[in-house]
Amino acid sequence: DSGVTQTPKHLITATGQRVTLRCSPRSGDLSVYWYQQSLDQGLQFLIQYYNGEERAKGNILERFSAQQFPDLHSELNLSSLELGDSALYFCASSADLPPYTFGSGTRLTVV
Amino acid sequence: GQNIDQPTEMTATEGAIVQINCTYQTSGFNGLFWYQQHAGEAPTFLSYNVLDGLEEKGRFSSFLSRSKGYSYLLLKELQMKDSASYLCAVRDWGNTDKLIFGTGTRLQVFP
Numbered sequence: 649d650s651g652v653t654q655t656p657k658h659l660i661t662a663t664g665q666r667v668t669l670r671c672s673p674r675s676g677d678l679s680v681y682w683y684q685q686s687l688d689q690g691l692q693f694l695i696q697y698y699n700g701e702e703r704a705k706g707n708i709l710e711r712f713s714a715q716q717f718p719d720l721h722s723e724l725n726l727s728s729l730e731l732g733d734s735a736l737y738f739c740a741s742s743a744d745l746p747p748y749t750f751g752s753g754t755r756l757t758v759v
Numbered sequence: 760g761q762n763i764d765q766p767t768e769m770t771a772t773e774g775a776i777v778q779i780n781c782t783y784q785t786s787g788f789n790g791l792f793w794y795q796q797h798a799g800e801a802p803t804f805l806s807y808n809v810l811d812g813l814e815e816k817g818r819f820s821s822f823l824s825r826s827k828g829y830s831y832l833l834l835k836e837l838q839m840k841d842s843a844s845y846l847c848a849v850r851d852w853g854n855t856d857k858l859i860f861g862t863g864t865r866l867q868v869f870p
Contacts (some may be wrong), residue, residue, distance in 0.1 A: 691846065696857050704857050749804070752801050
């Protein structure tokens with residue numbers, strides 16, 4: 649157990665739907681990062697939050713949004729889902745500096 | 760921007776030594792990381808280089824040359840369980856500490 653908790657582990661949903669992925673960072677970590685990993689693709693950076701505020705944004709689609717709450721857990725919202733959004737979504741957390749610790753991921757399948 | 764290149768696949772024999780190369784072209788640089796990822800699982804941290812030279816950690820070593828934009832991960836005494844993808848990542852520069860990942864090198868170890 650890495651200490652970073654992601655729920656749910658698996659999610660199957662239809663095109664056009666909206667889902668929410670949840671991440672609880674390791675105790676004491678203020679930074680949360682979201683990554684997308686499609687089949688045979690590298691980890692694509694989506695967004696970073698630090699202590700409740702957005703710090704960096706990657707190639708995150710407008711249909712996707714995220715937030716970090718006062719208790720430091722984070723949620724990634726994916727809407728108007730398309731088949732191409734099927735992927736593994738990882739959350740990672742860190743204290744002031746890397747390395748990150750990754751959660752076990754949420755496997756999203758859009759049908 | 761950031762461009763990180765790694766070989767897509769490599770094969771090796773149990774007990775052998777393998778070197779996985781990574782080259783990067785980045786607008787800024789603040790450290791290079793190596794992660795191991797088994798299929799469908801979370802990446803796990805292996806090593807970190809911020810200064811030129813070799814960092815050794817058990818059977819794994821990582822080397823960095825900042826002037827050449829080059830790193831390698833050296834795995835010794837290969838075991839079957841080392842079959843995995845190895846991800847090279849560069850830490851971004853500036854206000855964010857996000858990691859930009861290469862697409863990874865899939866290593867297969869044969870008996």
